[in-house]
Amino acid sequence: xxxxxxxxxxxxxxxxxxxxxxxxxxxxxxxxxxxxxxxxxxxxxxxxxxxxxxxxxxxxxxxxxxxxxxxxxxxxxxxxxxxxxxxxxxxxxxxxxxxxxxxxxxxxxxxxxxxxxxxxxxxxxxxxxxxxxxxxxxxxxxxxxxxxxxxxxxxxxxxxxxxxxxxxxxxxxxxxxxxxxxxxxxxxxxxxxxxxxxxxxxxxxxxxxxxxxxxxxxxxxxxxxxxxxxxxxxxxxx
Amino acid sequence: xxxxxxxxxxxxxxxxxxxxxxxxxxxxxxxxxxxxxxxxxxxxxxxxxxxxxxxxxxxxxxxxxxxxxxxxxxxxxxxxxxxxxxxxxxxxxxxxxxxxxxxxxxxxxxxxxxxxxxxxxxxxxxxxxxxxxxxxxxxxxxxxxxxxxxxxxxxxxxxxxxxxxxxxxxxxxxxxxxxxxxxxxxxxxxxxxxxxxxxxxxxxxxxxxxxxxxxxxxxxxxxxxxxxxxxxxxxxxxxxxxxxxxxxxxxxxxxxxxxxxxxxxxxxxxxxxxxxxxxxxxxxxxxxxxxxxxxxxxxxxxxxxxxxxxxxxxxxxxxxxxxxxxxxxxxxxxxxxxxxxxxxxxxxxxxxxxxxxxxxxxxxxxxxxxxxxxxxxxxxxxxxxxxxxxxxxxxxxxxxxxxxxxxxxxxxxxxxxxxxxxxxxxxxxxxxxxxxxxxxxxxxxxxxxxxxxxxxxxxxxxxxxxxxxxxxxxxxxxxxxxxxxxxx
Numbered sequence: 001x002x003x004x005x006x007x008x009x010x011x012x013x014x015x016x017x018x019x020x021x022x023x024x025x026x027x028x029x030x031x032x033x034x035x036x037x038x039x040x041x042x043x044x045x046x047x048x049x050x051x052x053x054x055x056x057x058x059x060x061x062x063x064x065x066x067x068x069x070x071x072x073x074x075x076x077x078x079x080x081x082x083x084x085x086x087x088x089x090x091x092x093x094x095x096x097x098x099x100x101x102x103x104x105x106x107x108x109x110x111x112x113x114x115x116x117x118x119x120x121x122x123x124x125x126x127x128x129x130x131x132x133x134x135x136x137x138x139x140x141x142x143x144x145x146x147x148x149x150x151x152x153x154x155x156x157x158x159x160x161x162x163x164x165x166x167x168x169x170x171x172x173x174x175x176x177x178x179x180x181x182x183x184x185x186x187x188x189x190x191x192x193x194x195x196x197x198x199x200x201x202x203x204x205x206x207x208x209x210x211x212x213x214x215x216x217x218x219x220x221x222x223x224x225x226x227x228x229x230x231x232x233x234x235x236x237x238x
Numbered sequence: 239x240x241x242x243x244x245x246x247x248x249x250x251x252x253x254x255x256x257x258x259x260x261x262x263x264x265x266x267x268x269x270x271x272x273x274x275x276x277x278x279x280x281x282x283x284x285x286x287x288x289x290x291x292x293x294x295x296x297x298x299x300x301x302x303x304x305x306x307x308x309x310x311x312x313x314x315x316x317x318x319x320x321x322x323x324x325x326x327x328x329x330x331x332x333x334x335x336x337x338x339x340x341x342x343x344x345x346x347x348x349x350x351x352x353x354x355x356x357x358x359x360x361x362x363x364x365x366x367x368x369x370x371x372x373x374x375x376x377x378x379x380x381x382x383x384x385x386x387x388x389x390x391x392x393x394x395x396x397x398x399x400x401x402x403x404x405x406x407x408x409x410x411x412x413x414x415x416x417x418x419x420x421x422x423x424x425x426x427x428x429x430x431x432x433x434x435x436x437x438x439x440x441x442x443x444x445x446x447x448x449x450x451x452x453x454x455x456x457x458x459x460x461x462x463x464x465x466x467x468x469x470x471x472x473x474x475x476x477x478x479x480x481x482x483x484x485x486x487x488x489x490x491x492x493x494x495x496x497x498x499x500x501x502x503x504x505x506x507x508x509x510x511x512x513x514x515x516x517x518x519x520x521x522x523x524x525x526x527x528x529x530x531x532x533x534x535x536x537x538x539x540x541x542x543x544x545x546x547x548x549x550x551x552x553x554x555x556x557x558x559x560x561x562x563x564x565x566x567x568x569x570x571x572x573x574x575x576x577x578x579x580x581x582x583x584x585x586x587x588x589x590x591x592x593x594x595x596x597x598x599x600x601x602x603x604x605x606x607x608x609x610x611x612x613x614x615x616x617x618x619x620x621x622x623x624x625x626x627x628x629x630x631x632x633x634x635x636x637x638x639x640x641x642x643x644x645x646x647x648x649x650x651x652x653x654x655x656x657x658x659x660x661x662x663x664x665x666x667x668x669x670x671x672x673x674x675x676x677x678x679x680x681x682x683x684x685x686x687x688x689x690x691x692x693x694x695x696x697x698x699x700x701x702x703x704x705x706x707x708x709x710x711x712x713x714x715x716x717x718x719x720x721x722x723x724x725x726x
Contacts, residue, residue: 027435027436031412031415034433036415036417036418037417039419040418040419040420066305066364067297068297068298068304068305071250073367075351075371076367078348079345079371079378082341083377086338086382087381087396166257167258170257174254177251181247189296190243190247191297192299196299
């Protein structure tokens with residue numbers, strides 16, 4: 001009886017998934033055939049460079065047209081770090097001790113400067129080439145993560161203390177909001193850059209696009225510090 | 239309308255500054271908490287006062303290209319709930335919380351920012367982002383005690399709630415794909431030409447996703463567990479604001495984007511009313527079986543959400559007024575009950591029904607407050623719960639849902655049974671000698687404040703109703719809302 005029951009449950013799950021999949025297939029198929037207006041994305045593509053000064057369209061949407069969403073997303077990362085640090089139980093499990101060869105230890109030291117350069121490049125050139133604060137922050141967060149994996153959590157936390165990470169995270173977030181407030185002080189609305197007559201410069205130059213490069217920097221700091229904190233709080237208890 | 243954006247920014251900014259201050263100085267930390275709370279109260283009053291006629295604030299001055307915030311009467315009523323509950327909870331928890339106190343306060347500020355964002359935004363994706371902010375901080379606040387039980391319940395909450403978020407995000411993406419815009423007013427206009435089938439599917443995704451966050455039966459399983467394991471001040475905010483903000487978002491989407499004609503045509507209003515009846519009948523019977531007071535109040539919250547759902551899904555003016563008023567009232571009543579329970583727990587670690595035996599004689603005034611709030615939530619006159627329930631029943635009869643009106647009366651008797659059980663236990667004499675830690679004034683004052691509001695709003699319901707009466711104007715007739723949002 002229990003075997004029949006088991007088989008039934010398995011087929012029931014598969015059937016449910018299949019049913020939903022076929023249903024969605026029909027819906028998407030119907031959507032494909034509709035005639036859809038795209039005036040918003042067309043406006044971003046055709047006017048984005050003039051209006052925001054950023055050549056990278058993703059950046060112009062992320063940090064100018066919809067900068068407020070970015071602030072919310074950055075806050076989600078901060079709260080996710082807090083959630084993780086609470087949800088990892090206090091019980092200590094012995095971590096798998098991995099000993100690497102000397103080659104790896106030495107290579108890490110060589111790699112780290114390159115990672116710094118790459119991350120910084122992605123952040124600072126976020127508005128004129130592919131990249132941006134989120135990506136750059138992830139690359140920068142890889143440095144403490146690599147150090148943690150190779151030299152252990154104690155060494156890594158000694159080099160970059162958890163307090164400093166949360167300080168950096170706070171500075172990034174506060175900086176983002178303060179930069180946004182500049183728009184209000186300039187007589188326009190929150191997070192206005194081109195609209196508040198901050199010089200957009202010549203699109204393509206490093207100092208251009210109004211507030212976008214600075215917002216990029218703040219998000220980079222915040223994401224980098226946040227991800228490093230998340231990784232450490234996961235591995236500490238693991 | 240500069241102050242509207244500050245409603246979201248101030249708690250966020252405060253939370254980030256608190257995150258830095260907690261590393262260095264306790265004194266700075268607590269003074270910032272107090273100062274920012276007072277300023278926030280002032281800002282909220284300013285925005286609530288200025289909410290009629292609705293105002294639009296365009297972030298980045300992009301107009302329809304970017305994100306818009308909009309304050310109308312529905313959101314103003316939520317700001318009123320934030321003003322009432324947030325202040326009391328922060329004052330209460332300054333003394334109450336012992337474990338991870340700094341983080342509790344920081345996360346509460348982040349959560350308030352998320353809820354304020356959900357309430358104010360008029361942009362579909364922005365709504366999703368702030369929904370995530372508020373639910374993320376809710377997971378953290380549920381797990382904040384770091385006991386095995388709290389981690390388990392928080393994990394359960396996280397899994398179920400993420401499942402809901404997934405459906406909401408899917409519906410958001412589909413909506414953007416279909417209409418090419420995220421502004422609610424423009425979506426509503428574009429939706430007129432979308433086929434019925436696709437629109438219904440998107441609506442189903444929205445309802446299912448938000449149904450989990452609201453806690454409608456049978457999607458409620460995470461809620462009682464999370465109430466049992468989390469700190470009690472958080473429960474006040476959870477039942478008063480987190481669940482309610484989800485139902486706010488759902489109602490806003492249904493009435494503004496889909497429009498009341500489509501809701502009637504697709505029959506979702508009937509389903510919603512039936513779902514509400516089902517929810518409160520099941521939740522009341524489950525609440526009757528609980529021995530833990532936190533769980534009992536949690537099931538009672540689910541049941542009250544059922545009443546609210548009925549009111550808001552009736553699709554007539556009275557129903558919207560009654561449902562919205564019940565949102566406000568339930569926040570206050572449940573807040574009072576939880577805060578009294580919090581003081582019992584603080585003084586003698588009592589959260590089982592067995593433990594509170596005889597406390598009516600040790601804490602006479604507090605127990606009286608508990609009785610007042612319990613009778614209000616049951617729906618007896620002259621308290622505030624009676625008036626909103628009465629409005630919902632009247633609206634149900636007006637809309638032709640006689641069975642809903644009948645079952646609300648049945649539900650009232652069901653809830654009376656289990657609240658009477660608690661009240662009788664409270665006033666049963668016992669020989670047991672227990673050691674009691676005296677609660678000080680900072681715990682009692684917020685509790686009495688909320689309790690007195692139960693009586694005040696019951697005797698003078700015109701105070702909040704003057705705000706709430708404007709709500710149906712912009713929900714039932716969404717063209718008004720659209721005109722203001724498009725007109726800037």
